[in-house]
Amino acid sequence: MPIWLEVIVRTLVSALILFVLTRLLGKRQISQLSFFEYITGITIGSITAYLSVDVDTHWYLGIISMGVWFLVSLGIEYLQLKSKKARDWIDSKATVLIKDGKIMEENLKKEKLTNDELLEQLRKKSIFQTAQVEFAVIEPDGEINALLKKEYQPLTLSALGVKAPPEPEPQTVIIDGNIMDEPLATLGFNRQWLHTELGKLGVSLDNVNLGQVDGLGQFYADLYDDNIQVPQPQVKATLLAQLKKCEADLEMYALSSEEPSAKQLYTSCSEELQKVIQNIKPVLAR
Structure with a gap:
């Protein structure tokens, strides 16, 4: 076999084996690498590259070496799942860097971090x-997480005592100018409805880069032509305005009515509608 052909075969086989081993090791290998997983990834990658071009070495020896590293890594992962002590020793523990606004200098030195690096990581979190x-702690994967003091935390609906109803998952119904029928059917809509929404915006399907529908049935479109300004859906704002108008009309009827029973009825309906508006306002005002 010619050397160039052997290199091609070795490379393809090595890439296939590397892909299989990586899949078997799980997604954690590519998302949150521990110190040992980092070493394993570099080593297996180096063996793969060496195996591809070193035609003087028996290729099966490289595969055996990759297999051994794979089994060791798999064993370490199993040990981490079964033993917290092993997990703490291999991955290390989270270290406190800031407590009650005070930087823990000793812990900072222990993690070999400077004040500049700490401040940089905090700025990335808008602190x-x-x-x-x-x-604030530094996690075993090197990520720094911080909890703001109560008075500096962003205001949320729960802090105001407002309970927002759950919102269904948005669905992507157009990708690269192509209609996605399954997400559209999940929302209970069809292509005719989608073409109607496109007509309201005054755009054609082939000019839509991405189209999404939120849980309330509002359609949003991102166009290929960035110079075209697509109007934002006004369904929620219109509904909120109509509800407020109905509530105002009920109050007016209650004030203008001279019949006690009618006045009481209008007042009661107005109060109930006010409660409805308060409950759904967090959703309609987004």
């Missing part, structure tokens, strides 16, 4: 003052 941080 610019360490005094605002209640608690």
Whole structure:
């Protein structure tokens, strides 16, 4: 076999084996690498590259070496799943870097981090003052997570005592100008409805890069032509305005009515409608 052909065969076989081993090791290998997984990934990749071009070496020896590293890595992962002590020793533990706004200098030195690096990581999380941080830790994968003090945390609906109803998952119904029938059917719509929505926006299907429908049935489109401004859907805003108008009309009827029973009825309906508006306003006001 010619050398160039042997290199091609070795490369294809090595790539296939590397792909299979990586799949078997799981997604964690490519998402959150521990120290040992980092070493394993580099080593197996180096063996694969060496196996592809070193025609003077028996190729099966490289495969055996890759297999051994794979089994060792698999064993380490199994040990981590079964033993917290082993997991803490291999992956290490999270280290506190800031507590009650005070930087823990000793822990910072232990993790070989400088103040500049810490501040950089905090800025990436939109935190610019360490005094605002209640608690910050560096995770075993090197990620720094921080909890702001209560007075500096963003205001949420739960903090206001407002319970927002769950919102169904948005569906992507157009990709690269092609209609996705399954997500469209999941929402209970069809192609005729979609073409009607496109007509409302005044755009053609072949000019739509991405089209999505939210849980309330509002259609959003991103066009290939960035110079065209697509109007935002006004269904929720219109519904909220109509509900407020109905509530205002009921109040007016209650004030203008001279019949006690009718006045009481209009007042009661107005109060109930106010409660409905308050409950759904967090969703319609988005």
